[in-house]
Amino acid sequence: MPAAVTRRPTAAAHLDRALGAPLDERLAGSFRASVDADRQERFPHELCQEALDWGMAEHLIPQEQGGSLRSLEECFALSRTLSRRDLTATVALGANLLAGLPVWLAGTAEQKDTLAGLLRGGRFLSFALSEEEHGSDVLETGVTARRTASGWRVDGTKWSINNAGHASGATVTARTGDGVRGLTLFLLTRDRAGAGQWAPLPKLRTHGLRGSAFGGIAFSELEARDADVVGRPGQGLEILLHTLQVTRVLVASFALGALDTCLAAAGSFARSRRLYDAPIAELEPVARRLSDAYAELQVGEALAQAACRVAQVRPEQLPLMSACVKYLVPRLANDSIESLSVVLGARSYLAGGLWHGIVEKMRRDCAVTALFDGSAPVNLGVIADHLPALAHARACDEVDDLPAAVFAASADDLPWLDDDDLELVTASDAVHPGLAATREALRRDGHPVAHRGELLDLVVWCEAETARVDDEVRRSAGSAAWRRGGAAYDLAARYSHLHAAAACASRWLARREESTDPFVTSGAWLVLCLRRLVGRLRPGPAPVDDVDRAALARLGETPGPEQWSDHDALREDGGRGT
The missing domain is CATH 1.20.140.10 (Butyryl-CoA Dehydrogenase, subunit A, domain 3)
Structure with missing residues (x-):
């Protein structure tokens, strides 16, 4: 609580300036655009793209990976700034960070490079944790990953996850064994899935965030490599x-x-x-x-x-x-x-x-x-x-x-x-x-x-x-x-x-x-x-x-x-x- 307004503009200030005045109806970052997209239950592509064009993806990538993310406080300020205009867009881009954090915390160099490439390409990610039958009871996860001669085979459905319909990648929680050590995280990408192995489910209609891409993903015999495991097998719950x-x-x-x-x-x-x-x-x-x-x-x-x-x-x-x-x-x-x-x-x-x-x-x-x-x-x-x-x-x-x-x-x-x-x-x-x-x-x-x-x-x-x-x-x-x-x-x-x-x-x-x-x-x-x-x-x-x-x-x-x-x-x- 400083005595006066701090005059040094930061990333959040630069983002606000790039998006323009929210009362200017011509802009993608305006209240008018936000409300119109919501009433049409339309994903706010334009505002998300404006934020990405400004450089938001770099602020989802830690500095040690060549990005601009240096503190949670700065990330918080950016998210708050965008949320003032449209929570739907913020939550969609926030899902990218949510899906990426397990990789930034415990992933391999290869996984971090893959994730950074997806983000820099303007792609969207899903954090595939919840399931319709089990809600927030993670220990009852029904999606399975079974050992094969070449790696793993993932089967099951994730539900009520953001960006499901247009996700290019997902951090997926799957059961690989019994008990609390039986959960494993995988970083999976859609472009490596075969026909029918990665099937987006219909968009869920919601009272709030009406334009969001909440839905589900059905995995059917999706082949995953050992290199796709985030951390170690069985370390999923801890991560x-x-x-x-x-x-x-x-x-x-x-x-x-x-x-x-x-x-x-x-x-x-x-x-x-x-x-x-x-x-x-x-x-x-x-x-x-x-x-x-x-x-x-x-x-x-x-x-x-x-x-x-x-x-x-x-x-x-x-x-x-x-x-x-x-x-x-x-x-x-x-x-x-x-x-x-x-x-x-x-x-x-x-x-x-x-x-x-x-x-x-x-x-x-x-x-x-x-x-x-x-x-x-x-x-x-x-x-x-x-x-x-x-x-x-x-x-x-x-x-x-x-x-x-x-x-x-x-x-x-x-x-x-x-x-x-x-x-x-x-x-x-x-x-x-x-x-x-x-x-x-x-x-x-x-x-x-x-x-x-x-x-x-x-x-x-x-x-x-x-x-x-x-x-x-x-x-x-x-x-x-x-x-x-x-x-x-x-x-x-x-x-x-x-x-x-x-x-x-x-x-x-x-x-x-x-x-x-x-x-x-x-x-x-x-x-x-x-x-x-x-x-x-x-x-x-x-x-x-x-x-x-x-x-x-x-x-x-x-x-x-x-x-x-x-x-x-x-x-x-x-x-x-x-």
Whole structure:
């Protein structure tokens, strides 16, 4: 949260400029084009091609492979930027990264060259994991790969996978044996398949992302080589779990991009629409919805950016953090978009309404983000599995702090992802100490913090609530039925909010000294974020006050779609907030 807009344009800023102003109806990156393609259930070829012509493929290829992908944070910013215009296009191109990550993490040099060639050729890929009969239960995978004299023979059907109809390659999960060591990943290409061995199934019609190419692929006696195995035979589940930790964080970029657009639309409408001789933005119920949505955007950005960096500097924290990001950020975004639709009223439903009806499309599209890379129950289950160990680590004071780079205003030259460094579980929550550090700083340092008293109350409440969650976990987790009961999931949901509160506190603490922005130095930014998170856990009256009015003023100053193609209007990290 720097004091002023950073003027150095980055890849996300260059992409925005290349795509042009989204209110210019002539452009492939316009809201008009996005909505029209959606209504016709047509794949957004033009926008995808614009992004590829700009150089998006190079940003899906790591630098060590000769590409431009140097950090998850930059990838996140690019995805968020494109998502503001059309989630359908972003999700299609995002599937290329999802399919490629297992190869970048664990593939051979030959596989990486093959993958880079496909991407540079403008081809699309599928991540062929899910199946109609088994859903997210990966251990029940029905697609098989059986040994032959020359390699493997793949049979079975993958379903509800993106880019299925036009995929030139796919990362395929297949069963090669029994149990958790019986799953293997293959990188398969369509051009090597014989007649009838690779058959795309009809496109699935969807409520959101209507133009997407979700469908299935039926494999019939498809010949695969040993050289097509990603990693080792039987290592598939481990590579998948590592991959999903990363992609769960990146899915949050879809949700934040959609919220960016909906908040810009609702804010613009509220400032221009007049009732009772004043803009409706001055009505307290409207102001409350706008301020809350802005706060949730800030929380989501703070948590997701920290997770992007954690993946590269403290990857053992990623199993917990990615699940918190994936559960909470789409939830915050979807709740905010629903609330902003109330501000727009009937105009949120008009097909030719504000900005060509983009809010209604974003509303449907963003809802799907809660399902990608593990639904909310899946991610709450991951968090619940961690809770006993996290409570024990805090009780024994066995929690390490995170490096300063995780929350600093900028972090350059972070090491790239290494599959050997990724873990399957997190032993302690290294984000949580940010609450205690913030409490001590507020009590002891001499910085002028106008909101010191309220900040202390909010931070202390979050710490006390964490202790209550820990106590409940210690009382209940010993029961065999606890993990399958609703209480475990409720505690996991609460913990995700507290984890986000610690991330926000750490971000503010790390950045306030270098800032000259009163919204930051006064503590107002952190008050805004913590109030919102605490309010979700402890609902109560929330009258609009000076903190909310300051947030609304910042929202009014945030560059709208008219300026999205202007370098000087863009934040370095792709964000739109503080």
